[in-house]
Amino acid sequence: MSSDNKSLRQQLLNIIDTRMSRAHPSRVEACHNLLMRIIDNILREPTEEKFQKIKMRGKTFSTTVEGVDGVVDYLRLCGFVVRVIDFEEHLVLNTSDETVLEKLQTGKDVLEERTNKIKERRARQEYLEQKEKEADKHYLESVR
Numbered sequence: 001m002s003s004d005n006k007s008l009r010q011q012l013l014n015i016i017d018t019r020m021s022r023a024h025p026s027r028v029e030a031c032h033n034l035l036m037r038i039i040d041n042i043l044r045e046p047t048e049e050k051f052q053k054i055k056m057r058g059k060t061f062s063t064t065v066e067g068v069d070g071v072v073d074y075l076r077l078c079g080f081v082v083r084v085i086d087f088e089e090h091l092v093l094n095t096s097d098e099t100v101l102e103k104l105q106t107g108k109d110v111l112e113e114r115t116n117k118i119k120e121r122r123a124r125q126e127y128l129e130q131k132e133k134e135a136d137k138h139y140l141e142s143v144r
Contacts, residue, residue: 004099005106011077012110019070025118031068032115034061039078039108042093046101052093054080078107 020028041051054061054075065071072082072091079100080091094100 005102008077008103008106009110012074012107013114015070015074015077016110016114020068020074021114023068025122027066027068029115029118030064031071032111032118034064035071035074035111036108036115038075039104039111042104043101043108052095053085054091056082056089056091074107077103079103 020031023031038051038054041048045051056062056072075091076082079094079097081094083090083092085092097103
């Protein structure tokens with residue numbers, strides 16, 4: 001892994017861990033899912049122009065990222081730039097950057113890693129809650 005890639009990875013992790021994760025867990029999960037879909041579409045079809053542009057006030061994007069700090073900075077690090085097109089702000093993939101697909105792949109890898117940690121944490125919490133309910137039920141049965 002190059003030092004540039006390590007630096008990018010660290011910056012992306014910092015945004016996810018210190019800014020995006022402050023939002024409600026359901027919003028963070030929805031945001032992660034949208035970012036994964038955006039990145040996956042581009043990596044799957046890197047020359048398809050419709051995947052290279054995100055309308056910042058578009059319904060899906062704006063409602064999903066609302067209240068989740070750091071999303072625009074995350075996408076900028078992945079190779080997007082803010083452009084005004086037809087009087088509206090868009091995030092546009094900087095296709096003149098020769099490393100943009102590597103940046104997107106790094107962004108995807110980091111996001112998958114953090115999304116998996118969130119899912120593991122949620123599953124662990126659900127398991128503990130279930131065990132607590134079972135213990136309460138057994139206790140109540142034993143005092144009857």
